[in-house]
Amino acid sequence: MTEPSPKGTLSFFKDLHPPKSRFLDDVLDGLSKPQKSIPPKHFYDARGSALFDDITDTEDYYVTRTELGILDAIAGEIAERAGPGAVVIEPGSGSSVKIDKLLNALDNPAGYVGLDISKTHLIAACEDLASRFPGLSVGAICADFTQPVPLDDYPVPDGKRLVFFPGSTIGNFEPDEAQALLETYRSWLRPGDALLIGADRVKSAQILENAYDDTGGITADFNLNLLSRINRELDGDIDVEAFAHKALWNEEKARVEMHLVARRSLTFSVDGRRFSMEAGESLHTENSHKFTIDRFHALAKAAGLSVSAQWSDDREYFTLYWLERAETV
Known part of the structure; x- marks a missing residue:
């Protein structure tokens, strides 16, 4: 069993940050295209990372406050579905407000693992989380979360895994890339584990x-x-x-x-x-x-996941989905 983090420190940190050459290769390749x-x-x-945090506070950017409102409304149901002692895994670790709401809603969560490509931002966010949840085992993996990360190779605490992927980040990917990403997250799930994912909706x-x-x-x-x-x-x-x-x-x-x-x-x-x-x-x-309900369901099914619950705001601007491994792919 992984021990809880001493106040403000991490249970573990793994640096899988892509080499600088990958950034350079992506830039040179992208600038060479028509x-x-x-x-x-x-x-x-x-x-x-800091600027994006500022964006989420703007009046025009409805995404974050809408998703937070949904999380408030479904806190009890999330806790019931996750059960006691859950371990939250968050690829693309972002707003502390969202993860705070989720952790506070859960029943005595056992651990949290953040994954992000921005090392400085990741370490600061995870150390801050550890200081505010002193009984929680907090780990951090600096990695490109679009690439497979072998979670079982690291000291992730025992417990039901809840992969948390909010903010409609899934929308940043082309359809085939989004399916591949969901397949990666599916590989992290064991029977009984789940993926809680946010997806923005088509609107004006x-x-x-x-x-x-x-x-x-x-x-x-x-x-x-x-x-x-x-x-x-x-x-x-x-x-x-x-x-x-x-x-x-x-x-x-x-x-x-x-x-x-x-x-x-x-x-x-x-x-x-x-x-x-x-x-x-x-x-x-x-x-x-941006997604319709039907389009997101089709994407999840193609990735070998099934939608067992979904929640939207009153305006139907945004939806959170609870996904589990489908019995057959």
Whole structure:
């Protein structure tokens, strides 16, 4: 049995952070494409993680407060389903408010394991959690959670596993990637374990575009910070002020897209390689797919998971799903 964390310390930490070369490879490859693009996982250096936390507090970004409201409403049912002594595993460790609500709702949870690509943010968040839940075994794994992580190789506490994947992060992935990610999470589940996952719903284009282009400009700063990170870590000389943030609703693909649009023609280098962009050309940085109930059920089924419960807010903006391993795949 894994011992609880002493106040403010971690039960274990594993550093599986991808090498810098992976960030560089993704950037060079993405900038070489006809439609330039960079995977959104690279938003999350320390500043990017902090900016995202700020985004969740904006009036325009309804996602977080809507999901929190659902968690408040279903706390008792979650506790009953999870049972006593559950172990929460959170890939993409994010808002402390969400994990606090979940842990406070559970019956004497045995442990928590956070996984995130941003090491500084991850350690700070997990140490803070350990200080506020001194009887909880808190572990941290710095890893790209889109890649398989062998949980059984690490001292994860005993108990029913509840994989917690809130915030509709699943929407950042193309359909085949989302299925592969859910299959990875399915591999972490044993009989009786569960995945509690949030998924944003299709709604009006105006509401969606406002959520990803808040009036305070925090989302724009978050998007532009990716360029600053490239300059800092990959020997880039990109003129960040030459780009503008843009969010748009793609009706055909049921997703919000975030882009960085060149205000003028420019050239720049990354790690010694030169690139050019014309005025109006964009760098595609994120997709956020939105779901209907039927579409999400189909995705879960394709990944070998079954929906045993689901909860939505009164406006039907957002849904939380309780998924378990399907008996047959």
